[in-house]
Amino acid sequence: MEDAGHKSTIRSAAVPAALKRRLYRTVRDLRHPGPALERRRIRDEVARFLGGRDVLRRYEREVRESGLREHLLAKGREHHDAVVATGAGHSLGAIGYTEGVYLYAVVRTARPEAMVETGVANGFSTAFTLLALQANGVGHLHSIDLPREVGRDYEPGTFYEGEGRAGIPPGSEPGWLIPEILKERWTLILGRSQEELPPLLERLGTVDTFMHDSEHSFDCMWFEFNAAWPVLRPGGVLVSDDVNSTEAFARFSVQERRDPVRLARGMALLRK
Template structure:
């Protein structure tokens, strides 16, 4: 938390953030057009799941909001659903669960695939009372059999998850958005990525880490989403687009 506060107060961070947003905007493409281009049937399937989950969770989320509890929105569920269906990961890793929208999308796609497990890393919202109860709040119970959740923060959770022989096919990064946090994650996970992996990183407009990583990969994509940007890259992305 101290690192995050210091980063946000830094003038250098402001300059980097402007450069990152400009780069993301330059490379951004329409997510809906891309998803339909990959597989229109699976893209529609993902959108329908996102809509159904939002409808199912709405009463509970509205009740929380009325009580002053805000867990964040549902970002890019259809993208993660599609990638999970296409990549068919034996093992996926995500950081930053919050309410669990993205978690639910990946788990739902795994259920349709009939294979796969998801390891999720989070850290409770310190500003809430008993915050652990809100992690994965919208994830339906019937999806949780493929899910392993750790809530001690990325540094400790990744040590639990990433044994020397652990290999990951799909990664969704949505936790510490600082340069330091992203760089640590990439260093820690790099040797555990399979030759067909796809990596998704949220809020890439905050700094240039995704750009620096993605421009060394065979292919990358950037999508504008609700005023922010999502980056996708990895050695398996070309295969996703060739299906």
């Protein structure tokens, strides 16, 4: 299938802000060389997976030029006012910008036709994935999410207790901050992954990329990895956030005899 290339559809980046960010990062890395070294190692792992630093740089440029960062920053401020500032203890619960760009790069490289993800919340990781699908010009993302809407009462036990309390604004849907233009290649299923994932995978038959970012209990992660792996095509990619929150990801990598590629301290992928 032809590569549709990236369509710059959101907004273009501001140069002074980019310079400010670079200066901030240089000072931070000089002050804290340990984490800086780890970030460099992770970046090298990602670049190796993609096929080189030039490939990674190209994808970074695509995301920068899309304006998604500025869009997400503005929506993040809206979320802060509507959710965090209520003081009810809810968070954005999102992956960071760098992880988002790495996820974008992985999806650009993997070029999935069918991708499944669990855990949408406000829609950060979903926005990066959908941006990549748009640039690929091929593929569809099926997401499952059991949203936690701020201000709503839920039955005790609805959510796993160790969960990070990612909340969406009152009256909103999961993924509310995703630019409308990116939603063409997206289907959202509301519900628990324990109930919704098996019928979805059965319906799709084969999946090219799977991402877990829903309930980070051992049982749920173990269940999702073992449900997705058999329908993942050979060479397909399984991504997981919060890989250090339980033993599930490490144990699963050993079970399938695959070496993880790190995308962040707490985020990694396995290639089937």
